[in-house]
Amino acid sequence: MARVAVIGGGLAGLAAAAALAARGFGVTVVESRRRLGGRASSFPDPASGQLVDACQHASMGCCTNLDHFFATVGVSGLLARQPKLNFVTPDRRKSVFKADPWPAPLHLGRALLGAHYLTPAEKVRVGLGFAALLRESPDADPPLKDWLLRHHQTERTIARFWGVVLVSALNETVDRLGLKYARKVFVDGFLRHRDGFVVHLPTVPLGRLYSDELRGWFARHGVEFREGVAVRDLVSTRSGISHLTMRDGTTITADWYVLAVPFERVLDLLPGELAADPYFAGVANLEPSPITSVHLWLDRPVTPLQHAVLVDCLGHWVFNRGEVAPGEFYLQVVISATRDLSALGNDEIGSRVAAELGRLFPEMARARVLRSKVVTERTATFSAVPGVDRWRPPQGSPVPNLAVAGDWTATGWPATMEGAVRSGYLAAEAILTRAGRPERVVRPELWEARSPGEP
Numbered sequence: 001m002a003r004v005a006v007i008g009g010g011l012a013g014l015a016a017a018a019a020l021a022a023r024g025f026g027v028t029v030v031e032s033r034r035r036l037g038g039r040a041s042s043f044p045d046p047a048s049g050q051l052v053d054a055c056q057h058a059s060m061g062c063c064t065n066l067d068h069f070f071a072t073v074g075v076s077g078l079l080a081r082q083p084k085l086n087f088v089t090p091d092r093r094k095s096v097f098k099a100d101p102w103p104a105p106l107h108l109g110r111a112l113l114g115a116h117y118l119t120p121a122e123k124v125r126v127g128l129g130f131a132a133l134l135r136e137s138p139d140a141d142p143p144l145k146d147w148l149l150r151h152h153q154t155e156r157t158i159a160r161f162w163g164v165v166l167v168s169a170l171n172e173t174v175d176r177l178g179l180k181y182a183r184k185v186f187v188d189g190f191l192r193h194r195d196g197f198v199v200h201l202p203t204v205p206l207g208r209l210y211s212d213e214l215r216g217w218f219a220r221h222g223v224e225f226r227e228g229v230a231v232r233d234l235v236s237t238r239s240g241i242s243h244l245t246m247r248d249g250t251t252i253t254a255d256w257y258v259l260a261v262p263f264e265r266v267l268d269l270l271p272g273e274l275a276a277d278p279y280f281a282g283v284a285n286l287e288p289s290p291i292t293s294v295h296l297w298l299d300r301p302v303t304p305l306q307h308a309v310l311v312d313c314l315g316h317w318v319f320n321r322g323e324v325a326p327g328e329f330y331l332q333v334v335i336s337a338t339r340d341l342s343a344l345g346n347d348e349i350g351s352r353v354a355a356e357l358g359r360l361f362p363e364m365a366r367a368r369v370l371r372s373k374v375v376t377e378r379t380a381t382f383s384a385v386p387g388v389d390r391w392r393p394p395q396g397s398p399v400p401n402l403a404v405a406g407d408w409t410a411t412g413w414p415a416t417m418e419g420a421v422r423s424g425y426l427a428a429e430a431i432l433t434r435a436g437r438p439e440r441v442v443r444p445e446l447w448e449a450r451s452p453g454e455p
Ligand SMILES: Cc1cc2nc3c(=O)[nH]c(=O)nc-3n(C[C@H](O)[C@H](O)[C@H](O)COP(=O)(O)OP(=O)(O)OC[C@H]3O[C@@H](n4cnc5c(N)ncnc54)[C@H](O)[C@@H]3O)c2cc1C
Pocket: 007, 008, 009, 010, 011, 012, 013, 030, 031, 032, 033, 036, 037, 038, 039, 040, 054, 055, 056, 057, 058, 059, 229, 230, 231, 232, 260, 261, 262, 265, 269, 291, 292, 377, 379, 380, 381, 405, 406, 407, 408, 415, 416, 417, 418, 419, 420
């Protein structure tokens, strides 16, 4: 049986492992932490013992490979569809964004017309922007802000509409983004299929996704996990990677290798001559973008909303997880692209977010904060600046027995869970092709797979 060593147990590594194990490869996953899931995971909160997400993660209906991976390993039932999104402004007004029973792209027309935070003239501008987006080539990637200003948008429509969606979806500010992935968010998520925009949220802490069901599936497919063991080096000969050396001095030998670590770790693990190869070296040009999440445990519920998208606020999303322990009500506020907030420090960000929640939800004035925590992930995602794809390598590397995976590789997607799973499936495709068994592993897009209206 051909052996594969997968380095990194995030979604990219797990997806590559699942695809290859299902096709008869003997797979070992090496993960430096003592848990799976990488960035999309949880940590045990020392204060309560509760499993807390480093940051709430959301996916959308257009994430067909992520859906497929979760269904394969048996955890789809731990996520819930959110067919209605609540958009809330500082004056406490709310617009509910939901689809009408009309075919895409008309299904969201009435929801856009009902948005209380845009004037009628601004809604016309946004409509013109959508029409222009559809006319653009999917690969065009000029600076987004200039493009928006050239296509009927104003600072206000950018701040109150385009930015509200894009800063969260792409974890970058509009003035730094390129057009390509902004277009993709709107076209795939809002315009091409009725289900594309439907947000999927785990109903459990993310860490729970990687427990009994997933581990059971991998065990049945013969996958071995080595957790808490970091790879130090990939050792190469002229014919390819010969083995891995671990930080504890042991080695692992396989026929095939999948390197599925975050982009900022890649070059350190490679031998010098490979790190200098232009295929790998371009990774050094990817820039990280941070995300901050503010976690609050309160003594009472302060809003009936399960989630809210915040317009014109410091926070971008509020997730309300309800009563997580007797008498403890948990809210998480996510702020994306927090580069400009780094000088404030976590404590100040936490106080400002708590004050903002007080303005949005009056019940907050009566609530007591039992505990709070602010987490900033400095290298949360790569920044989707104009032309970023020239630094993202395809999964089949120049080394014959090495594939790479990770949300930063060339997937055609931004840095997301969907991008990570896609990269893992593409890495499996690269190995299958080189093993003389070419096969399509990546799933069809939503609009190719299902007819409109089908769940
Ligand atoms: C705060 C935050 C919020 C986010 N929100 C969302 C969201 O709402 N929706 C969404 O779709 N995406 C979101 N993302 C992005 C998403 O989490 C990532 O795109 C995805 O999880 C990346 O998966 P990956 O497998 O490519 O990388 P990772 O998850 O980083 O996995 C790489 C793994 O490699 C391991 N590793 C590193 N070095 C070694 C080594 N030497 N030896 C062995 N193992 C090693 C790491 O420990 C890690 O487990 C968010 C990310 C962050 C940080």
